[in-house]
Amino acid sequence: xxxxxxxxxxxxxxxxxxxxxxxxxxxxxxxxxxxxxxxxxxxxxxxxxxxxxxxxxxxxxxxxxxxxxxxxxxxxxxxxxxxxxxxxxxxxxxxxxxxxxxxxxxxxxxxxxxxxxxxxxxxxxxxxxxxxxxxxxxxxxxxxxxxxxxxxxxxxxxxxxxxxxxxxxxxxxxxxxxxxxxxxxxxxxxxxxxxxxxxxxxxxxxxxxxxxxxxx
Numbered sequence: 001x002x003x004x005x006x007x008x009x010x011x012x013x014x015x016x017x018x019x020x021x022x023x024x025x026x027x028x029x030x031x032x033x034x035x036x037x038x039x040x041x042x043x044x045x046x047x048x049x050x051x052x053x054x055x056x057x058x059x060x061x062x063x064x065x066x067x068x069x070x071x072x073x074x075x076x077x078x079x080x081x082x083x084x085x086x087x088x089x090x091x092x093x094x095x096x097x098x099x100x101x102x103x104x105x106x107x108x109x110x111x112x113x114x115x116x117x118x119x120x121x122x123x124x125x126x127x128x129x130x131x132x133x134x135x136x137x138x139x140x141x142x143x144x145x146x147x148x149x150x151x152x153x154x155x156x157x158x159x160x161x162x163x164x165x166x167x168x169x170x171x172x173x174x175x176x177x178x179x180x181x182x183x184x185x186x187x188x189x190x191x192x193x194x195x196x197x198x199x200x201x202x203x204x205x206x207x208x209x210x211x212x213x214x215x216x
Contacts, residue, residue, distance in 0.1 A: 058094050058117035058131050075210045078203020082210040093215035094119035095207035099197040100182070109193045111135040112160075116183070116199050118174065118208055120215045128174045128208065132162040134197075137190040144187035146173070148180040148201075157187065178205045 071083040074093070079100070084093045095118045102114065112135035120127045130146075138144065138157035143165060146153040153173050155162040162185075164170050177183060178201075185197045 058092070058096070058119040058129075058133075074214055075207070076203075077206035077210070079200040080203040080207035082207040082214075084211070084214050090121065090123040091215060092119055092121045093211035095204060095211050097199055097204070099185075099199050101198045103196045105194040109189075109191075111189070111193075111195070114185070114197050116185070118177070118204070118211075120211060122215050127212070128170070130164050130170060130173055130177075132185060134160050134162060134185070134187055134195070136160060136193070136195070138162070139188040139190050139192065142188050144185060147184040147186070148173075148176040148182070151176045151180075155185075155187075162187070174208075177201055178208070 071085040071094075074082040074084055076082075080095050080097045082093070082095050084091065086092070097116050099114055099116075102111075104111070114135040115133045117131045117133075119129050119131065121129070132144070132155065134144070134157075137159050142157060144155040144157050144162045146155055146164075151172075153169060154165040156165040164173055180201045182201055183199045185195075185199070187195050189195065
């Protein structure tokens with residue numbers, strides 16, 4: 001298990017619109033209200049989108065920082081888009097997708113859209129790092145789970161972000177994603193709402209290969 005990590009700074013370019021392409025066609029529901037601590041004015045004002053559709057960038061792992069940068073589309077592969085960006089002048093490449101379906105218990109609870117990322121940061125010698133923006137603040141001190149076929153992985157959560165809990169399992173996770181058909185994320189919000197998001201893995205391998213090519 002990783003030691004306790006500080007809160008991240010998320011690049012928030014997607015609040016105005018969904019992404020273009022098959023994975024981002026559905027319109028997002030209204031946002032679940034966040035705790036009072038979540039309502040503070042951000043240190044960095046989100047950049048206003050200049051086009052109708054812009055992706056978010058992956059959340060920085062707790063303990064790191066990021067600044068705003070507009071991602072550039074490298075290619076769309078099935079449900080997954082490959083993007084590159086240079087937050088703080090340091091290049092990152094990532095694959096991103098939105099869920100095929102989302103369910104809440106109790107039903108129809110409002111929330112922001114969720115996104116799944118696999119990112120590479122050459123300046124930090126990080127490749128194929130899995131992360132999630134879930135669309136609501138997770139319940140404190142709870143893990144989320146990621147299911148791919150018969151494989152289940154525990155996810156460390158902090159506010160609206162999640163990462164694999166056991167870093168030694170990340171390679172096996174990415175291999176399972178490349179070989180799998182779908183991935184299911186289950187979590188609990190700060191208000192006790194249980195969520196299940198199902199992501200297609202169609203096109204992920206091609207998106208990862210394209211991102212790796214741009215971030216050698």
